[in-house]
Amino acid sequence: MNKHVLLIIGGGIAAYKSLLLIRELARRGVSTRVILTKGGTQFVTPLSAQALSGETVLTDLWDLTAESEMGHIELSRSADLxxxxxxxxxxxxxxxxxxxxxxxxxTLLATDTRVLYAPAMNVRMYEATATQANIATLRDRGALFVGPDAGEMACGEFGDGRMAEPDAIADSVMSALQGDMSLDGLSAPKPLAGRRAVVTAGPTREPIDPVRYLSNHSSGRQGYAVAQALADLGADVELVSGPTAIPLPHGTRNSPVETAEEMFSAVKRALPADIFVSVAAVADWRPATRTERKTKKPVDGPAPLQLVENPDILRSVCLSDKRPELVVGFAAETHDVLELARAKRVRKGCDWIVANDVSGDVMGGQENMMIIVTETDEIHLPRQSKTAAARALARRIASHFGGPS
Known part of the structure; x- marks a missing residue:
């Protein structure tokens, strides 16, 4: 991409995440130069930032060597972001x-370059009237924001104030570098406000006995990212999730399930809604019976396993008298991806199908490459993080309801 970011690391415990951000941006082809504040040096060292960025780390306004090589005015204007x-x-x-x-x-005062802030502080400090007024001032001057997230903080309190994760910040950096100037996560327009969305995510587990079950490799990351992206755009989101090991999206309601039948029941309870996004990797089949004791290995051959078909959740929602206005399915395929997705959209009766090739590490990985198949169009999205892919899908959903695309 050949883009350059100037990273200012402030004095907070979250500064360690900024080192991970440098590495993540480098992985995406973006070089970084670092200004480390005096407070920042209490949490990370200039040597650490320099080792990761490959550039001399700047700390002092009165450093004559740094000023002779690149004055602070030039520094403030030389970066792309x-x-x-x-x-x-x-x-x-x-x-x-x-x-x-x-x-x-x-540097911030002298710059004419766009600035992206990733707030991080105690929840009381973040909610303080003065802080919110300062954020509003910066926003009015064109600043971009990513986060903060909600969660437990170093001080032990819980609430908004955690710095966004490095991959989420990197996603926002990439969007800004590509011209997306709608990243104000604090008070951005909420085009899906007043809309209800139901999202399914993760795998299902179909028990064989108390020890074994049938399942798949779904991590739940893509579904959770879709739920978060819709919530960020103002939707009232209920996430119906199979077993996962990832944190719940902020601002959503969670209905945890294990089996396909439990997921189907939870989805029916969640309707009516305006939007249904079926991201979950639901098992097509389940054992016909579940034994109460562990099944022992037969001495004369493999144990028989009789299977019965699970409910087709996506098809059932499409046929429901509570059918949402927009129904979006996912087609995870290992071959003939686009052809099978087109056929699935028609067969299920949904409005859109999101096709993705899972022949690699998509189901358990961090990235995805989507093709959004509609009745009249096919939108190919680039390979990107699952967070960025979810945001792109959420923006198109908002556009369907009259919001900006």
């Missing part, structure tokens, strides 16, 4: 008020 992560309450306050107290704040 400035990222502040963690963006502490103090850093954002100084930026909002035009304070130029050190290299970081002087």
């Amino acid at each position: 400035i990222v502040v992560a963690p963006a502490t309450a103090n850093l954002m306050a100084q930026a909002a008020q035009g304070v130029a107290a050190d290299l970081a704040t002087t």
Whole structure:
């Protein structure tokens, strides 16, 4: 991509994530130069940031060598994007008020480059009237925001204030570098406000006995990312999820299930809704019987396993008298991906099918490449993180309901 980011690392415990961000951006072809604030040096070292970025780390406004090589004015304008992560309450306050107290704040004051902030602080500090006013000021001046997330913090409190994860920040960086200037995650327009969405995610497990079950390799990441992306656009989201090991999306309701029959029951309870997105990898078959004791290995051959068909959740929703206005299915295929997805859309009766090739590591991996198949169009999305893919799908869903695409 040949793009360059200037990363300002503020003084917060989340600073360690910024080192991971440098590595993630490098993986995506984006080079990084780092300004490390005095507070930031209390959590990470200049040597660590330099080793990962491959560039001299800048810390001092009064460093004559750094100023002779690249003055702070030029530094503030040479990058394609400035990222502040963690963006502490103090850093954002100084930026909002035009304070130029050190290299970081002087750079922010002097720049004409877009700035992306990743807030990180205690929930009380984040919710404070002064902080919210400073955020509003920065936003009005064109700043972009990603996060914060909700969760438990280093201080032991729970709420909004955790810095977004490095891959989510990297997704936002890539979007901004590609011209997406709608990344204000704090008070962005909510085109799906007032809409209800039901999303299924993860695998199902079909028990054979108390020890064994039939299942698949689905991690749940894509479905969880879709649920989060729809919630970020204002939708009231209920996530019906099979067993996973990932955190629940912020701002969604969760209906945990294990089997396909349990998932079907939970989906029926969740309707009516405006949107149904069937991302879950539901087992097509289940054992006809479940033994109460562990099945022992026969001495004269393999144990017989009789299977019966599970309910077709997607087809049933399409035929329901509570059918959502927009029904989106997923087609995970290992071959003939587009042809099988087109046929599945017609067979199931859904509005869209999202085709993806799972012959590699898609089901358990971090990335996906989607093809959105509709009655009249086929939209090919690039290979990208599952978070970015989910956001692209959510924007198209919002566009269907009259929001910006």
